[in-house]
Amino acid sequence: MKHRFLTWFSILVVAFALAGCSGNDEASGDNGEDGVTIKFHTWINDEVGNWDEVIAAFEKEHPGINVETIPLVENMSNDDYLKKLDLLASSGEQLDVFMFANSLDLSKRVSAGLVAPIDSFVEEEGLNVEEEYNNTYAPINGSYYGLPAKLTTNLVLLNKDHLDAAGLEIPTDWTWNDYKEYAKKLTKGEGTEKTYGSYFHTWPDTYLILKLLGKSKNINIINEDGSSNMDDPLLKETLKLRYEMEQEDKTSVPLSATLSQKLDYRQQFFSQSASMIPTASYMITEWGEFTPDFTMAWAPWPKNKEDGPSYARMGGDIMSIAKNSEHKEEAYKFIRWFTTEGIKIQNISIPSWTKTDLNEVVDNLISTTPKPEAIHKESLLYTLKNSEASEVFVPQPFLSEAYSEFNAEAEMYLLGEQDLETTISNAKKKVQAIIDNNK
Structure with a gap:
């Protein structure tokens, strides 16, 4: 009886250990057969950001990478968003991708050790950031800590x-x-x-x-x-x-x-x-x-x-990767895609991407407004x-x-x-x- 008890006890210990490992994998975004899930924090709510359509398009092009969009505030306040983001970071919350409204907000979080440099991904791709994007922010201490989104x-x-x-x-x-x-x-x-x-x-x-x-x-x-x-x-x-x-x-x-x-x-x-x-x-x-x-x-x-x-x-928004992200490669694929094709699908702002057709973008933006005829397009384009x-x-x-x-x-x-x-x-x-x- 004693040996049988120890055997069952050992099985339970192993089972709990496996369950614990499974829970840790899920928390870090590893969903096994379903691929990797990265968390994307932003201040832009679902209604404005059109996130469902954007994320669906990304996941279709990148099977194996799932994106969980987390708007931290409903009032679209960047200040409130930053406060909540900083709290999450200080509590050790697992972060992957986040947005910054400007280079000052980014600079503060780089100094605080929150943001990962992306130089290795940029170099591996052979990407010339200044040619690919309108120059809306400069490297920090010689390193890039994100990619420009809107301009x-x-x-x-x-x-x-x-x-x-x-x-x-x-x-x-x-x-x-x-x-x-x-x-x-x-x-x-x-x-x-x-x-x-x-x-x-x-x-x-x-x-x-x-x-x-x-x-x-x-x-x-x-x-x-x-x-x-x-x-x-x-x-x-x-x-x-x-x-x-x-x-x-x-x-x-x-x-x-x-x-x-x-x-x-x-x-x-x-x-x-x-x-x-x-x-x-x-x-x-x-x-x-x-x-x-x-x-x-x-x-x-x-x-x-x-x-x-x-x-x-x-200037404009900057997409960055969290320093504590366990899925930096997948996160980079997402920010690279979003700052090129994704932001065009989102259709709420002018992209920093230099391969954008400005006339087409402006036409598309105007068409989404409640009253397109209210915009004097000629003076805007000029x-x-x-x-x-x-x-x-x-x-x-x-x-x-x-x-x-x-x-x-x-x-x-x-x-x-x-x-x-x-x-x-x-x-x-x-x-x-x-x-x-x-x-």
Whole structure:
């Protein structure tokens, strides 16, 4: 009896051990005969991302690789997504593929050891990343940590009906002085019925550096080498432009109203409360809950001087592989496919892939909108084709901290609580302190 008991006990131990191994395989994505399952985390929900169709197409072309799409948030908030992604990573959750909205978000996670380099896969394929994709982000310490997905181009979105009523042409080559004059001519009415010529939102890395973004390089408050760019006179000029438009000319929605009423740039534009908004090409399709009952026109990012090319910041989503992924080869196949064929099937944005037919893509994007006739296609194509990309580099991981300090000082100036010289002086010292603390 004792030997029989030990025999059955041994069988149970072996059975539990095998069950444990099976569970570990499933958790890591190994489904035996069904192939490998990789987990793909994103902030883009199923409704917007069209993920069912995209993943079905990938799995058909790549039998043996299954993709589990996990939108971490339903509200499409990139900030909320990053918080949840960081929590998953810190808890040791198995990750495979994830998206980043920009190179700064990527840079922070590379520094934190979350992202795997893809150099070995790139070299094995013989891929020239800069030829294959529009150059929307640069290598980090000489290595690639992802592939560009969509391409966004800075531009100005305008209400063409308002332009027509004011006798203004759609701009094709203009400066910030022209923008300022347009705003004066587009501003109408008083009180709650007032239509402002312009609206600037609250993102400091866009709306506090409007003129910096029209340069060919050094378009952030911290340079690629980690040095301060706060002495660039275009920073002061940007704040002065905004103050004059918001406080003196009263042709742009004042920051005080934006903050106190929690205004949103989509609401301001689509409700026709503002006629012009500096934004980016994602607005071709990302209208939110709004459908315009007017025609949307597009113009290049305004230049700082009349002569010279029209530069624009270009960027976009980046597909990366988790450092702790146990299926990096399968993950690479997925991000390589998605950033070429897959993003075309998704059909919600302009791909970074250089082999894309821009005219075809724009036609397809417009056709998916609730009101295709609302988009002035001629001005959109002109703007996209005639915008020259600013030099790109991976920002320092502490750049967002620097922008927070700059924003605090700039807000006091734009609200009339502090003069311009004091604002620049204080902001310069605070940004330098952040740089020094991170050396």
